[in-house]
Amino acid sequence: MLQVLIQGLLLSGLYALIAVGFTLIFSVGRVLNLAYGAYLLIGGYTYFYFSQQLGLPKFAGVALAGIIGCALGILKFQLIVRPLKGNHVAIEISTLILAVFLQSVVIFVFGDSSKILLPIIPGVERVAGAAIPFSNLFAAIASWVILISLWLFVRSTHMGRAMQAVSMDAKGAAISGVDATKINMFTWALSGTLGAIAGVFFASYTQLYPGMWVAPLIIAVAVVIVGGIGSIIGTLIVAHIVGFLEILTSAYIAPELRGVFTMLLIIVILVWRPSGLFGREEL
Amino acid sequence: MGLRWHHFALWGLFAVTLFVLPEFVSRGTLRTLIFANFLAIFAISWDTLSGRTGYISFGHPFLIGIGAYTTAILTKRFDVAMEISIPIAVIATMVGGLIVLLPALRIKGSYFALVTLAMMELIYQLVQVIRPDLTGGTRGMSGLPTLTRGAVNGYYMSVSLMLAIALTTWLVMRTRLGTALSAIGMNEEAVSGSGLSVTKLKMAAFLFSAFIAGLGGAVYIHYLGSIAPRALFDINFVFTIIVAALIGGAGTTVGPIAGAFFLTFLLEYLRPYLPGAERYMVYSGLALILYMAQPKGMWELFFQGIAKFDRLGRRE
Numbered sequence: 070m071l072q073v074l075i076q077g078l079l080l081s082g083l084y085a086l087i088a089v090g091f092t093l094i095f096s097v098g099r100v101l102n103l104a105y106g107a108y109l110l111i112g113g114y115t116y117f118y119f120s121q122q123l124g125l126p127k128f129a130g131v132a133l134a135g136i137i138g139c140a141l142g143i144l145k146f147q148l149i150v151r152p153l154k155g156n157h158v159a160i161e162i163s164t165l166i167l168a169v170f171l172q173s174v175v176i177f178v179f180g181d182s183s184k185i186l187l188p189i190i191p192g193v194e195r196v197a198g199a200a201i202p203f204s205n206l207f208a209a210i211a212s213w214v215i216l217i218s219l220w221l222f223v224r225s226t227h228m229g230r231a232m233q234a235v236s237m238d239a240k241g242a243a244i245s246g247v248d249a250t251k252i253n254m255f256t257w258a259l260s261g262t263l264g265a266i267a268g269v270f271f272a273s274y275t276q277l278y279p280g281m282w283v284a285p286l287i288i289a290v291a292v293v294i295v296g297g298i299g300s301i302i303g304t305l306i307v308a309h310i311v312g313f314l315e316i317l318t319s320a321y322i323a324p325e326l327r328g329v330f331t332m333l334l335i336i337v338i339l340v341w342r343p344s345g346l347f348g349r350e351e352l
Numbered sequence: 353m354g355l356r357w358h359h360f361a362l363w364g365l366f367a368v369t370l371f372v373l374p375e376f377v378s379r380g381t382l383r384t385l386i387f388a389n390f391l392a393i394f395a396i397s398w399d400t401l402s403g404r405t406g407y408i409s410f411g412h413p414f415l416i417g418i419g420a421y422t423t424a425i426l427t428k429r430f431d432v433a434m435e436i437s438i439p440i441a442v443i444a445t446m447v448g449g450l451i452v453l454l455p456a457l458r459i460k461g462s463y464f465a466l467v468t469l470a471m472m473e474l475i476y477q478l479v480q481v482i483r484p485d486l487t488g489g490t491r492g493m494s495g496l497p498t499l500t501r502g503a504v505n506g507y508y509m510s511v512s513l514m515l516a517i518a519l520t521t522w523l524v525m526r527t528r529l530g531t532a533l534s535a536i537g538m539n540e541e542a543v544s545g546s547g548l549s550v551t552k553l554k555m556a557a558f559l560f561s562a563f564i565a566g567l568g569g570a571v572y573i574h575y576l577g578s579i580a581p582r583a584l585f586d587i588n589f590v591f592t593i594i595v596a597a598l599i600g601g602a603g604t605t606v607g608p609i610a611g612a613f614f615l616t617f618l619l620e621y622l623r624p625y626l627p628g629a630e631r632y633m634v635y636s637g638l639a640l641i642l643y644m645a646q647p648k649g650m651w652e653l654f655f656q657g658i659a660k661f662d663r664l665g666r667r668e
Contacts, residue, residue, distance in 0.1 A: 101462040152644065157462055158408055159647050162594060166640045169591050173632035181628055279629070283587050287473055290466055325481045332474035339467050340455045
């Protein structure tokens with residue numbers, strides 16, 4: 070029982086970290102960024118290249134992953150999202166194409182085979198029969214810290230409130246003197262940074278391989294859909310629902326079925342309550 | 353329907369070109385052409401659902417997979433003849449089409465796209481776990497009965513199927529039904545405001561798309577003789593279908609065919625230079641540039657080119 074609780078908390082923390090960058094873009098830009106998973110891919114490989122192949126310090130590797138993710142987010146906004154001017158279907162399709170492109174660039178540079186990422190913080194602690202790798206513990210704590218500071222940032226700083234304003238009503242925000250383009254670019258940069266850092270943790274939790282962007286994308290989608298647009302706290306809660314659902318399924322029903330209930334959850338929530346459990350009413 | 357003699361002349365010319373092709377090209381090229389034909393079928397199916405009505409499906413393999421798995425299980429596990437199992441597979445896929453339709457009655461845009469993606473992932477995980485004795489689990493099934501032997505026969509089969517589906521789709525889309533479906537893609541409220549039943553129209557589009565997907569999927573695995581969940585319910589497969597339809601030109605019948613042939617041959621000609629999956633780098637890069645330049649596809653570029661040429665000619 071305690072083992073399930075611990076594993077559930079660790080996995081949910083990771084999922085919250087993965088989902089939060091996706092939530093940001095979905096609520097501020099109202100855009101489904103299907104290349105979000107590619108940030109995690111690029112982040113994981115950047116960390117692998119700098120700290121395992123070049124031997125830089127691990128935290129420098131994480132920081133570089135964040136910087137590259139940030140640059141990628143800005144590039145994506147400037148080159149793809151802005152020229153398509155709010156054509157949502159076109160943005161979804163071009164980000165999907167971009168994700169496949171980035172995946173094949175990774176294959177071209179690093180090869181097709183999967184790589185093992187050394188944990189960021191080595192060491193394992195055993196509590197009540199559950200192994201807690203320090204790396205996962207660190208990821209869970211980091212994700213809590215990041216989420217809470219993000220929540221404070223969005224609520225209390227000028228920039229954060231401007232982001233909220235754009236996400237509620239872009240026109241109204243423009244009338245109040247908020248530069249929506251600037252806010253959007255900032256959000257894309259932030260989302261890229263968060264995604265790339267989440268990628269380092271996700272890759273050390275599972276493994277590093279070119280197809281690793283699909284699973285986190287689907288988790289992020291599930292969390293955002295079930296949580297609803299524009300709710301950071303909703304993201305946190307639903308990440309725990311999804312994480313515990315997976316751990317409970319694999320502990321008590323069958324490990325192979327762990328993803329099935331997540332998918333059913335997405336489908337049921339989208340059809341039954343499209344605005345999500347904690348989101349604003351719209352559509 | 354506004355049919356003109358040159359429509360039939362062009363279709364006839366296209367069919368004759370495809371049918372005499374085996375006399376001139378090698379076996380290897382024929383095998384590539386077979387894949388292009390099947391990709392064209394899937395792209396037409398995707399386009400009927402998404403290109404026309406604007407309900408973007410990211411889970412089209414969900415439908416293709418239902419057709420493919422139904423006939424595979426029937427022939428392999430229950431020794432049903434292919435003549436019976438393929439029609440059953442098509443009917444099963446149409447039932448699947450109704451399942452995809454359910455969310456489309458309530459949600460649209462990005463939300464609908466996400467539900468279809470979730471449906472594909474769901475069936476991918478279920479197929480491996482529920483009754484692996486029937487589905488073959490993670491490894492899938494091999495040694496399925498095949499419809500044809502040899503590249504030339506396979507080519508004729510795939511090309512006939514593709515042409516039949518393309519011609520049917522083209523004719524259907526020229527009727528009032530086709531016009532109404534495109535109208536849904538432009539403005540759904542206006543269609544329902546004109547007194548048409550949007551639900552019935554969407555049902556027609558989804559059933560028609562599922563019919564093509566089921567037929568294509570069933571015949572495809574009886575060409576391959578094997579089925580594997582990872583190759584079928586794959587986001588890269590979705591990507592290939594969508595890109596083929598979009599690059600060629602969504603909302604047209606010739607577009608998806610042109611896109612499928614273009615992309616299959618592009619991948620094939622890149623093989624000597626980039627043997628592995630890094631070929632997708634050129635492929636997706638090119639697709640991204642083409643799509644950003646003209647979201648309506650190559651077909652539109654072609655027409656724009658003709659119009660420009662026309663204007664130049666008149667000026668002189």
